[in-house]
Amino acid sequence: MTTPRRKKAAQEAAPAADELRIEYMRLDELLRWPGNPKEHAEEAIAASIARFGFRDPLAIDEASGRIVAGHGRLSVLEKAHAAQSPLPQYVRQDADGMWLIPVTRGGHFDDEAEASAYLVATNRTSELGGWDHELLSAFVEPLDDVLKGLTGFDWPELDPVTSDPASFLDGIITQHTPPAAAATEASPPAAQEAASPPPDTDTNPYMQVVYVVRKDERDRVMKAIKDARERFTLATAPEAFMRIVDAYLEAQNVQ
Known part of the structure; x- marks a missing residue:
């Protein structure tokens, strides 16, 4: 029988339905969004991660389990791991040597069309801002x-x-x-x-x-x-x- 105290503790441990959280996921289990049209300056991304660490978590659509932000960073990490490069700062390592990547979880969309629109928007809105x-x-x-x-x-x-x-x-x-x-x-x-x-x-x-x-x-x-x-x-x-x-x-x- 579950006591009121244990029930309350379980509720506090479970993430809220509309609450974002950061979790570490295995690099080999991360799934791309199919047909992603964004190109990436992988050399520049790699240089940034090498100097500053992996400070910008990937983002996943919980409904599909696929990435909606961070495809360029994912490609750089996959190539670095395959080349046996040093573990980037803020990236962890599993017992078998596979890298564990910080990922933003909890976000979900009504359908794949909305998720696709977000994937484009999160890249394009940054481009439109320009610079002073x-x-x-x-x-x-x-x-x-x-x-x-x-x-x-x-x-x-x-x-x-x-x-x-x-x-x-x-x-x-x-x-x-x-x-x-x-x-x-x-x-x-x-x-x-x-x-x-x-x-x-x-x-x-x-x-x-x-x-x-x-x-x-x-x-x-x-x-x-x-x-x-x-x-x-x-x-x-x-x-x-x-x-x-x-x-x-x-x-x-x-x-």
Whole structure:
């Protein structure tokens, strides 16, 4: 017979129907949402987890038992575990060596359509927010180069005088009129070719590509991009990066 005291203790131990909680689940038991359309910068995610730990739990829809937030983090963890990488901070390990991942439990949706909508919304609403570039620059400026590199922004390519992210972004998405010197007869054909404005962003949109390099390699990367900008009189770092990529593909005869 259950005493009133034991019954009360059991009720307190059981989670409420509408209460979120964090539990540790085995990595090999986590299920993805089928057809998830979100792409992920896995290298940047891996660098962040390595430095800061796994601070952002995955989220599960209790009705289906599938993940509705955290697919990119899940992929990074699976690859790290398969490579026998060190256990990330805030990740535990089961007796058999399988990683135990913090997961937000208790959330449920009326049906799979609502869960699918949430999966897209939780990613898209963050993208729509944008940044106050002036505040962002001031916020990140005191950080050292390693921490700046972990933010996901291409900070070394910002103007070293103004350190203004807006000027860098404008350089990506707006059409430029190159300096008059670029169009002189003394300019090489490659420079004249580079003087044409970039394609219309309405029909050929830009997207961010993030690569993480070691600190001792950063200066070499920046030197190459700076040299390409000066040599071909290019207005932005992304244009210089693509010129380097094109030169490599041409040299290796890659179609």
